[in-house]
Amino acid sequence: MLQYLVRRLALMVPVAFLVSVAVFSLIHLTPVDPAELILGEERSPEAVIALRHELGLDRPLPDQYVTWISHALRGDLGRSIRTNQPVTKAILERLPATLELGTAALAWSVLLAIPLGTIAALRRGSPIDVLATGFTIAGVSVPNFFIGILLILVLSVDLRLFPPGGYTPLTESIPDNLHRLVLPAITLGTVTTAINTRFTRSSMLEVLRQDYIRTARAKGASWRQVIVGHALKNALIPVVTVVGIQVGAILEGALVTETIFSWPGVGKLAIDSIFGRDYPIIQGIVLMIAFSFMLANLAVDLAYAWLDPRISYA
């Protein structure tokens, strides 16, 4: 296992390097010079040259990369063009809201998907299976912004059960925070629920055809024991890995969901920064997301190796 971990980390190094180069290049591929952007419309050529020098933009690209990555490794991702706030601070301020939304979305997704997928597999071909299978395709086909809009329309505009947007920090009011969390969490979690349901169902079907299930049954174990004690435990191994990978889907979805529900998280910051051409913020967020996603994938691989001893990673 240790050997596998070392190998896996070694493989991550070149990928992390390429990712950092790609993110660094973002600001240099933009059609507008960052110095001109910071100085705004009423800039003089001298001021642009001075600022380019101050920012190090007149130095060779490899030099700039080394400076940028060494700062980034120390948590310094530069300053926002619009607000002059340090990028790391701006991201960290918004992170709790995104983490709360993401956790809530994943939680309801797992809590619904595992029973639904299991029942669908156990009753293969039944109406509930047809419904669950239909949901797994529909859930990944309906855009989450459409789901959000439908929820706002029905539950906010018509029934007035939930507010259509906004955020109250947990520290201010827990009930209000949770009340505002419901619609964005459902919106964000629908795609992952569909994917998890599908994986649970197919994984359960796969496990149910294994010899050890037949053996357990032949030894007199009840179906409850067989399903809960043997089948579900093993069927959930691939589901665990899928849930881990869904960190990416959740981060993607957060951009849209936070925009629809005016949820002040990292996703909304990213979209606002794109329209404000605040490239250091965009760079910081993309870097943070890419590394979170890489670490989540690493955790998934390790969890998989640990959970399923049949898998050899020699």
Place this chain on the structure above:
Amino acid sequence: MSTVYSPSLPEDVAETPVSQPTSLRALLRTYPRVAVASGLLILLVLVSVLAPWIALHDPTATDASNALLGPSAAHPLGTDELGRDLFARVIWGSRVSLPIAFVAVAVGLTVGGAIGLTAGYRGGLWDLLLMRVIDAILAFPALILAIAIVAVLGPGLRNAMIAIGIVQLPVYARLMRAQVLSLKGLDFVAAARALGASPMRLIARHILPNLLNPLIVQISLSAAAAMLAEATLSFLGLGAQPPTPDWGFMMNTGAQFLNNDPWLALGPGLAISIAVFAFNWLGDALRDALDPRLRG
């Protein structure tokens, strides 16, 4: 728990047929889901092709005196805030979304496929370097990468198409590489090589035809993902720009009128959902039909 007892289940699963249909007719007869999903997709393509005849109004013609009208015989889905016929815009929207899906898939398939073929066939250093680039692309969640690319290149349909094409590369590269690696060790490929077949001939005549089944399934699923990504980019204001009748952008505008004119968001939202569903459904049905081992 006894209510979920199904004693015959393992046997049902074990009896899953593993043979593949040998002709298109057999495929459609054996797997009616493929036929229905294909039918839905053909309908969508027909709507797109026949848009000028189906939509009775110009999708970009504004008429301030008829803004925000409810659905009626003259305007089946009502009109938007500029008085444009929403039904016409939804119908014409298919002419934006469908081609984008096809172009993005074509970019992903040709570039990603070439990378995967080269990495898998040549192996060694080529494989190592090319697959690290693919791993680097995969290190970004797809939509985040697409958004970052559009943020750099600037909003617009063309840039959205490029971005979606790039994020599609890894799936084809990995699929092609895995298939080539498994195929090139098989006897029939070794036999062709022993008979003097050139690498190009080996790939074209022996490897590619055997890749077709998983590729067809992937193309259908990627087209769905591409449409969804394009709609999302446009919804965020990063894809199509006004006055292009784009479903995602129409929803962006429609979301501002939810209180009084919900159809402005519902019409295009349903259109996107149906189109993406059709591709996903077809991909799913084809996977069942062409590779029964993967049936879930």
